[in-house]
Amino acid sequence: MNTGGLLAALVPLVDDLSRDLPEGERYRRLLQAMRAVLPCDAAALLQLEGEWLLPLAVDGLSTDTLGRRFRVEDHPRFKALLTADGPLRFPPDCDLPDPYDGLVDGPPEALEVHDCMGCVLTVGERPWGLVTLDALDPERFATVDLPSVQAFASLAAATVTVADRIHALASRVEDERQRAEVYRVAAGQQPPRDLIGNSSANQRLLQDIAVVADSDLTVLITGETGVGKELVAQAIHAASRRGTQPLISINCAALPEALVESELFGHVRGAFSGAIGDRRGKFELADGGTLFLDEVGELSLPVQAKLLRVLQNGQLQRLGSDREHRVNVRVIAATHRDLASDVQEGRFRADVFHRLSVFPVHVAPLRDRQRDVLMLAGFFLEENRVRLGLSGLRLTADAQAALLSYAWPGNVRELEHLLSRSVLKALARQGRRPRILSLSETDIDLPRTGPAFGLDDDAADVDADADADALSRPPIVDPAVGLRAAVDDYERRMILDALARHGHNWASAARALGLDRANLNRLAKRLGIK
Ligand SMILES: Nc1ncnc2c1ncn2[C@@H]1O[C@H](COP(=O)(O)OP(=O)(O)OP(=O)(O)O)[C@@H](O)[C@H]1O
Numbered sequence: 001m002n003t004g005g006l007l008a009a010l011v012p013l014v015d016d017l018s019r020d021l022p023e024g025e026r027y028r029r030l031l032q033a034m035r036a037v038l039p040c041d042a043a044a045l046l047q048l049e050g051e052w053l054l055p056l057a058v059d060g061l062s063t064d065t066l067g068r069r070f071r072v073e074d075h076p077r078f079k080a081l082l083t084a085d086g087p088l089r090f091p092p093d094c095d096l097p098d099p100y101d102g103l104v105d106g107p108p109e110a111l112e113v114h115d116c117m118g119c120v121l122t123v124g125e126r127p128w129g130l131v132t133l134d135a136l137d138p139e140r141f142a143t144v145d146l147p148s149v150q151a152f153a154s155l156a157a158a159t160v161t162v163a164d165r166i167h168a169l170a171s172r173v174e175d176e177r178q179r180a181e182v183y184r185v186a187a188g189q190q191p192p193r194d195l196i197g198n199s200s201a202n203q204r205l206l207q208d209i210a211v212v213a214d215s216d217l218t219v220l221i222t223g224e225t226g227v228g229k230e231l232v233a234q235a236i237h238a239a240s241r242r243g244t245q246p247l248i249s250i251n252c253a254a255l256p257e258a259l260v261e262s263e264l265f266g267h268v269r270g271a272f273s274g275a276i277g278d279r280r281g282k283f284e285l286a287d288g289g290t291l292f293l294d295e296v297g298e299l300s301l302p303v304q305a306k307l308l309r310v311l312q313n314g315q316l317q318r319l320g321s322d323r324e325h326r327v328n329v330r331v332i333a334a335t336h337r338d339l340a341s342d343v344q345e346g347r348f349r350a351d352v353f354h355r356l357s358v359f360p361v362h363v364a365p366l367r368d369r370q371r372d373v374l375m376l377a378g379f380f381l382e383e384n385r386v387r388l389g390l391s392g393l394r395l396t397a398d399a400q401a402a403l404l405s406y407a408w409p410g411n412v413r414e415l416e417h418l419l420s421r422s423v424l425k426a427l428a429r430q431g432r433r434p435r436i437l438s439l440s441e442t443d444i445d446l447p448r449t450g451p452a453f454g455l456d457d458d459a460a461d462v463d464a465d466a467d468a469d470a471l472s473r474p475p476i477v478d479p480a481v482g483l484r485a486a487v488d489d490y491e492r493r494m495i496l497d498a499l500a501r502h503g504h505n506w507a508s509a510a511r512a513l514g515l516d517r518a519n520l521n522r523l524a525k526r527l528g529i530k
């Protein structure tokens with residue numbers, strides 16, 4: 001080949017180096033130019049990653065080659081190319097197996113590669129990868145002059161360096177974007193809503209929050225669904241010294257197993273298929289602030305093991321990286337599960353449990369908070385009143401009694417939703433828009449299970465010491481209804497609530513209820529839900 005031809009092929013490629021091209025396109029153009037100048041049936045660019053060669057671009061090879069991984073150890077030709085000083089052509093009678101046999105696009109009777117050459121790409125004095133050229137005809141490369149292959153290899157090295165640099169810049173920009181987002185969130189962080197309630201349970205909770213907020217201790221918040229665990233986490237963060245730093249949350253139950261790890265710890269490019277760039281995990285995003293691990297009981301055992309390392313010494317590794325990152329993060333975790341019994345049954349690591357529950361905070365179920373139900377109802381009614389532009393929104397006495405006697409399996413969230421729903425139903429029933437809307441027992445439409453805490457209780461005595469007793473007392477069941485029926489009703493509501501909250505996905509509902517899927521099915525059938 002003449003020098004003019006080589007130059008004509010190289011010049012546009014040199015131009016490409018300074019242009020903003022997608023990585024794949026950059027490599028493809030390089031291989032095409034190489035094929036135009038050097039007569040071959042196939043060309044490939046491979047990157048060396050540890051002991052593996054990964055094809056980044058191929059031209060003339062079947063597309064599935066891009067998905068293959070070649071272990072250098074298993075392919076003596078690749079090994080020879082990587083250790084050679086420059087371009088290397090294998091003699092046509094060389095009996096080392098060719099990695100591309102059967103992969104070259106061509107007539108099915110001629111799939112064996114007969115002539116093969118290649119050159120190592122050196123970046124920063126280290127082998128970065130290979131370019132390879134193959135032909136089905138054994139004498140094709142006999143006349144190729146090795147210096148022009150070397151010229152292509154140098155250009156290929158420059159191309160990959162540029163691509164790497166552009167990539168590094170792009171992921172730095174993405175990193176900065178994520179950080180900016182975190183600070184935007186932190187700046188706009190609304191102070192959390194007050195924890196409404198006067199009950200002794202609520203006062204103990206507020207005290208716990210005040211005590212632990214100022215420390216940097218790890219907190220484990222437990223309690224049934226809807227009791228306000230997330231609100232408690234927000235309150236602890238807001239009252240802590242980290243209050244002006246970001247509070248980053250992750251719901252461990254909402255993510256598929258395959259993503260949890262990368263969400264928590266981040267990943268580097270190529271860590272798994274689809275990891276196209278480096279990404280910080282939530283731990284790094286929360287650096288200096290607080291990380292809220294919601295539904296921590298749902299983490300798999302392998303992820304728990306990684307979590308343990310961060311909890312122990314603040315060190316973490318992004319997925320696919322061997323670099324250690326140090327983070328300064330305060331962890332608050334929450335779960336509706338009984339983690340101690342999960343530990344007993346081998347579903348949760350004892351060491352992680354002990355690290356997490358340095359300071360346990362239990363949020364009592366709503367039915368154990370006496371007249372807080374009415375205070376909370378007042379709070380939510382006021383929100384609805386403002387939203388709907390009503391002058392007044394109140395509960396009739398029988399509606400109040402109904403709220404007090406109900407067992408609230410869905411806790412505060414159930415109360416919040418019930419009231420919003422009741423207000424809309426009551427408005428619809430009225431036909432015209434009243435100035436003051438009264439919600440009756442009928443509007444609220446709760447099953448009566450007998451008074452848990454009567455309206456005639458003295459409102460002032462809810463904080464008295466006698467409460468301790470009341471707390472451990474289960475709601476009184478109407479003997480006319482019977483215990484079995486009351487329990488059935490309770491279970492039915494819990495299941496319906498879980499289904500509603502998980503988009504009627506039975507598997508997720510079962511997980512949320514801490515039930516085996518098959519057991520939930522059986523229970524649902526018995527209760528007539530299915
Ligand atoms: N004491 C409270 N005062 C005011 N609002 C509350 C209180 N407790 C809970 N809420 C409200 O009730 C709703 C449910 O609370 P939250 O999401 O914190 O519960 P949770 O325990 O995290 O539930 P889950 O286990 O289902 O995730 C939220 O809208 C929250 O703001």
Ligand SMILES: [Mg+2]
Pocket residue numbers: 229230294
């Ligand atoms: Mg929650």
